[in-house]
Amino acid sequence: MRIYEYIIRRSVLLVFVLVGVSLITFYLSRGIPSAFNPCAPYINPKMTPEVIHNTCASHGFYQPLYLQYFYWIRDVLSGNWGSAGTWANGQPVYTVFASRFPYTVELALSAVIISVVVGLPLGILSAVHNNKPIDHASRIVALTGISTPVYWFGFVLQLIFFYYFLQWGLPNLPNQGAVSVGAPTIQSYTGIPILDGLLNGNWSFAWDAFLHVILPSITLAFASLGALTRLVRASMLEVLKQDYITLARSKGLSERVVVFRHALRNALIPALTVAGLLFAGLLGGAVITETVFNWPGVGSLSVTAVLQGDSNFVMLYTLVTALIVVVANLIVDVLYAAVDPRIRY
Amino acid sequence: MTEKELESKQPPKRSGQRAAYVDELKYSVSLLAKNKLVLIGIVMSVFFILVAIFSNVIVNPATAYKFNFPNDYCWNSNLFSWGTQSKICPATLNFPLGSDGYGRNLLSMIVLAIPLDLSIALEIVGSALAIGIILGAVAAYAGGWVDEVILRVTDIFFAFPFLILALVFAAVLGRTIPNLELAILLVWWPVYVRLIRGQMLSEKTKAYVEALKALGVSRWRTLFFHLIPNSIYPLLVQATLDIGGVILTFSALVFLGFSPSPALPELGNLTADGIGQIFTAPWLLVFPGLVILLISLGFNLVGDGLRDVLDPRLRR
Numbered sequence: 001m002r003i004y005e006y007i008i009r010r011s012v013l014l015v016f017v018l019v020g021v022s023l024i025t026f027y028l029s030r031g032i033p034s035a036f037n038p039c040a041p042y043i044n045p046k047m048t049p050e051v052i053h054n055t056c057a058s059h060g061f062y063q064p065l066y067l068q069y070f071y072w073i074r075d076v077l078s079g080n081w082g083s084a085g086t087w088a089n090g091q092p093v094y095t096v097f098a099s100r101f102p103y104t105v106e107l108a109l110s111a112v113i114i115s116v117v118v119g120l121p122l123g124i125l126s127a128v129h130n131n132k133p134i135d136h137a138s139r140i141v142a143l144t145g146i147s148t149p150v151y152w153f154g155f156v157l158q159l160i161f162f163y164y165f166l167q168w169g170l171p172n173l174p175n176q177g178a179v180s181v182g183a184p185t186i187q188s189y190t191g192i193p194i195l196d197g198l199l200n201g202n203w204s205f206a207w208d209a210f211l212h213v214i215l216p217s218i219t220l221a222f223a224s225l226g227a228l229t230r231l232v233r234a235s236m237l238e239v240l241k242q243d244y245i246t247l248a249r250s251k252g253l254s255e256r257v258v259v260f261r262h263a264l265r266n267a268l269i270p271a272l273t274v275a276g277l278l279f280a281g282l283l284g285g286a287v288i289t290e291t292v293f294n295w296p297g298v299g300s301l302s303v304t305a306v307l308q309g310d311s312n313f314v315m316l317y318t319l320v321t322a323l324i325v326v327v328a329n330l331i332v333d334v335l336y337a338a339v340d341p342r343i344r345y
Numbered sequence: 346m347t348e349k350e351l352e353s354k355q356p357p358k359r360s361g362q363r364a365a366y367v368d369e370l371k372y373s374v375s376l377l378a379k380n381k382l383v384l385i386g387i388v389m390s391v392f393f394i395l396v397a398i399f400s401n402v403i404v405n406p407a408t409a410y411k412f413n414f415p416n417d418y419c420w421n422s423n424l425f426s427w428g429t430q431s432k433i434c435p436a437t438l439n440f441p442l443g444s445d446g447y448g449r450n451l452l453s454m455i456v457l458a459i460p461l462d463l464s465i466a467l468e469i470v471g472s473a474l475a476i477g478i479i480l481g482a483v484a485a486y487a488g489g490w491v492d493e494v495i496l497r498v499t500d501i502f503f504a505f506p507f508l509i510l511a512l513v514f515a516a517v518l519g520r521t522i523p524n525l526e527l528a529i530l531l532v533w534w535p536v537y538v539r540l541i542r543g544q545m546l547s548e549k550t551k552a553y554v555e556a557l558k559a560l561g562v563s564r565w566r567t568l569f570f571h572l573i574p575n576s577i578y579p580l581l582v583q584a585t586l587d588i589g590g591v592i593l594t595f596s597a598l599v600f601l602g603f604s605p606s607p608a609l610p611e612l613g614n615l616t617a618d619g620i621g622q623i624f625t626a627p628w629l630l631v632f633p634g635l636v637i638l639l640i641s642l643g644f645n646l647v648g649d650g651l652r653d654v655l656d657p658r659l660r661r
Contacts, residue, residue, distance in 0.1 A: 287508050
């Protein structure tokens with residue numbers, strides 16, 4: 001099979017997966033005992049009962065659920081994702097999502113950077129000192145990260161670095177939101193606060209945004225650190241056993257050169273892949289962290305939407321995050337084939 | 346040497362097999378024993394399991410739910426000045442971890458919560474294992490379109506933001522413990538299907554399966570008595586690792602607003618209850634969450650060590 005045939009085959013499967021995801025989400029989210037009539041976002045107080053009836057009928061709300069799905073598909077294909085409920089002032093869900101998504105990108109990106117900066121050296125150290133105290137320590141750090149309740153860790157960080165530091169008169173970190181409450185409104189280029197601050201040349205705004213992202217991104221990174229560390233360790237151990245490493249050592253090269261020049265490059269490929277998938281996962285999975293830190297991203301918003309029974313927003317959120325995950329997987333698989341000549345499809 | 350003598354020199358076949366098996370087991374145990382972290386993990390897990398089994402002996406549930414602090418209300422402490430009306434009290438000798446918002450001994454509540462949390466985790470992981478083994482084995486053994494359909498369905502579940510899916514399930518089903526369990530189960534099973542399917546596919550091609558076929562052993566017998574037992578080890582490792590994950594997920598659902606009932610002694614519920622008082626009575630949040638962390642860490646240490654021992658590429 002040629003590579004483009006493989007991509008086409010996978011893309012067909014991708015559509016299949018997305019239809020499956022939307023079908024399941026649709027049935028479930030329309031089934032939530034809703035706080036409001038699912039048709040409510042489409043109508044406004046100025047409408048007469050007759051107009052209301054017609055509007056609701058045109059979106060299929062008087063049809064059985066399985067037919068409503070096709071009405072929904074029709075609306076979405078014509079670019080209408082529907083409106084959010086009163087909790088978001090009835091704005092189109094697409095607008096709500098787009099305005100909040102950059103915040104989630106900022107948080108996920110910072111978390112991935114922390115994971116890589118901490119997890120990579122930890123994994124390498126762990127592999128080089130296999131079964132030595134350093135290896136055990138890094139294993140404990142990794143497993144503790146996996147075992148920690150994310151929201152608990154977030155609140156403990158708030159308790160120490162926000163509250164206690166404040167009590168002790170130390171410089172404390174902010175614990176709520178992405179920028180300070182009184183922050184000036186600045187020209188938005190990307191929607192990502194740190195980047196916007198820099199692009200505007202407003203250093204204090206960027207610094208403020210940077211301080212706000214520290215605690216949430218540490219919280220998020222701590223949970224994903226473990227997987228990355230364990231993977232780097234495993235792939236490093238695998239590479240260090242190879243013949244060419246023995247050859248490099250027998251040439252009399254120093255251990256440092258062997259590890260960093262020869263082994264690391266090959267061990268890094270799977271690690272960076274995981275970092276990529278991690279980022280894709282975090283874009284959709286920062287739900288708890290965002291809620292703990294009142295982060296104005298799409299994750300915390302989706303929880304509100306579920307609790308409010310707002311199917312329109314839940315549909316958009318699940319589809320976008322599912323799309324990101326599936327496409328990231330596809331890109332990784334294709335890149336693997338491009339990099340590694342042994343892989344053929 | 347006569348033929349008879351020769352035969353007597355050979356070890357009896359059955360016991361020989363068993364001896365090899367015992368040797369293998371001994372080797373595995375010795376490997377595990379060498380790994381101190383696994384030992385720590387086993388001690389932690391066994392400790393929490395014992396606490397769970399004897400929780401009703403350690404704490405009398407009949408009195409634990411009542412407010413039994415010496416005073417009706419907690420004193421007006423300088424350190425914690427929220428007035429005389431509060432039932433939340435800092436630690437004393439009788440209340441080593443203080444009391445919660447209902448005036449109950451927090452330590453007793455944690456002890457009573459451990460069996461509930463462990464049984465929730467066991468129920469979910471056990472059911473997910475059962476579903477995974479059945480679907481995964483069928484997919485690998487039947488192949489063809491059955492395999493394709495099962496795989497595509499797991500694909501769909503893997504693409505979901507799984508916490509949101511569980512949230513939506515929970516929202517539809519309603520906030521009771523069995524419903525929350527069901528919501529987690531619905532997002533948890535696909536991992537096991539994939540695991541056992543992959544394992545069985547490699548197992549299926551081995552020579553002994555051919556031999557069984559030649560012996561006339563039925564397909565079902567081959568599947569249930571040979572293929573599944575031989576492919577189950579990675580699943581058991583995953584299951585051990587998942588016990589912590591399930592408790593974490595359950596507590597996350599509770600935190601996000603799906604508490605089955607406000608006063609329920611469940612670790613996630615106790616932790617979430619403490620959030621309101623985080624800056625005035627931090628112990629309410631810190632200790633139950635710490636117990637979740639320790640339970641989860643214990644099982645993860647065991648699972649991680651088991652993986653190293655059971656993985657033939659890593660052990661020798």
